[in-house]
Amino acid sequence: MQKNWYAVYTKHGCELKTTALLSKKKIEHYCPFQKETLQWNSRKKNNLKPLFPTVIFVKISGHQLPYVKQLSDIINCFYWLGKPAIIKAAEIEAMQYFAAAFSNIISEKIPVNPSAMLRMINEPVLKNDLNNSFTESVNVKLMLPSLGYMLVAESQSEMELPATHTYHNTRMVS
Numbered sequence: 001m002q003k004n005w006y007a008v009y010t011k012h013g014c015e016l017k018t019t020a021l022l023s024k025k026k027i028e029h030y031c032p033f034q035k036e037t038l039q040w041n042s043r044k045k046n047n048l049k050p051l052f053p054t055v056i057f058v059k060i061s062g063h064q065l066p067y068v069k070q071l072s073d074i075i076n077c078f079y080w081l082g083k084p085a086i087i088k089a090a091e092i093e094a095m096q097y098f099a100a101a102f103s104n105i106i107s108e109k110i111p112v113n114p115s116a117m118l119r120m121i122n123e124p125v126l127k128n129d130l131n132n133s134f135t136e137s138v139n140v141k142l143m144l145p146s147l148g149y150m151l152v153a154e155s156q157s158e159m160e161l162p163a164t165h166t167y168h169n170t171r172m173v174s
Contacts, residue, residue, distance in 0.1 A: 001061040001062075001063065002061060003028075003059050003060055003061050004059065004060070004061070004062070004086045004087075005030075005057050005058070005059050005086065005087040005088070005089060005091075005092050006057070006058055006059075006060065006065065006068075006077050006078070006084055006085065006086065006087065007055055007056070007057050007058075007077060007078040007085065007087055007147070008055070008056055008057075008058055008068065008069070008074050008075075008076065008077045008078070009054050009055060009074070009075040009076050009077070009078070010054050010055070010056055010073050010074055010075065011054070011073045011075060012053070012054055014054075014073040015031050015033075015050045015053075015054070015055075015056060016048065017073060018031075018056055018071070018072075018073045018074060019031050019056060021071060021072060021073070022056070022058065022071075025071070027058055027059075027060060027064075027068065028058065028059040028060075029056055029057060029058045029059070030056070030057040030059075030092055030095070030096065031050055031052075031055070031056045031057065032050065032051040032052065032095055032096070032099040032105075033048040033049065033050055033051065033099075034048070034049055034051060034099065034103060034104070034105055035047070035048060035049075035103070036048070036049040051095075051099065051105055051107045051151065052107055052149065054075075056074075057087060057092055062084070065077065065084055080112075080114065085146075087146070087147065088118070088146070090118060091118055091144055091146065091147065094118060094120070094142055094144070095142070095144070095151070098120075098140075098142045098151055098153070101153075102140060102153035102154075102155060103153070104153060104154060105151050105152065105153045106151070106152045106153075107149050107150070107151055107152075108149065108150045108151075108152060109148060109149060109150075110143070110145065110148055110149060110150045111145075111148065112145065112146065112147070112148035113145040113146070114145065114146040116143070116145035116146070117143075117145070118142075118143065118144060118145065118146075119142075119143050120140065120141065120142050120143075121140070121141045121142075121143065122138050122139075122140055138154070138155045139152060139153070139154055139155075140152070140153050140154075140155055
């Protein structure tokens with residue numbers, strides 16, 4: 001049977017625990033994390049923070065969905081037009097590339113538009129520091145319209161970036 005990517009909601013703060021459980025059950029999954037450094041006085045702690053709080057992507061067949069929803073800490077899955085939303089593999093691959101290529105990523109909610117194109121955009125930005133000197137950086141945005149999110153990362157100008165690129169159409173199957 002064909003496997004598709006689905007997005008499932010977890011309880012708040014249970015993303016790591018749930019990904020460990022999915023690994024134990026041998027269910028293919030993806031949950032993009034980024035490193036976050038927390039500091040208290042002179043003490044620093046590295047922490048993993050999910051890019052999409054309470055969301056994990058699982059690759060399963062449609063008949064496995066009720067089984068996955070019964071797992072501990074999984075609440076439900078994303079729905080579109082009354083059916084579980086299928087996430088295109090191109091969007092998962094784009095998120096994996098983006099998370100591997102950039103740090104300090106911010107996820108922002110955007111309107112859901114399943115007929116829009118998945119695309120990556122580079123925008124040059126000039127920053128003014130305290131000495132009134134300008135440094136150039138690039139804001140790189142990955143638009144995920146069928147998920148209703150945009151990932152934004154800042155990259156220094158000396159880093160080689162891919163050109164603005166539009167991926168093939170990624171409509172959700174309903």
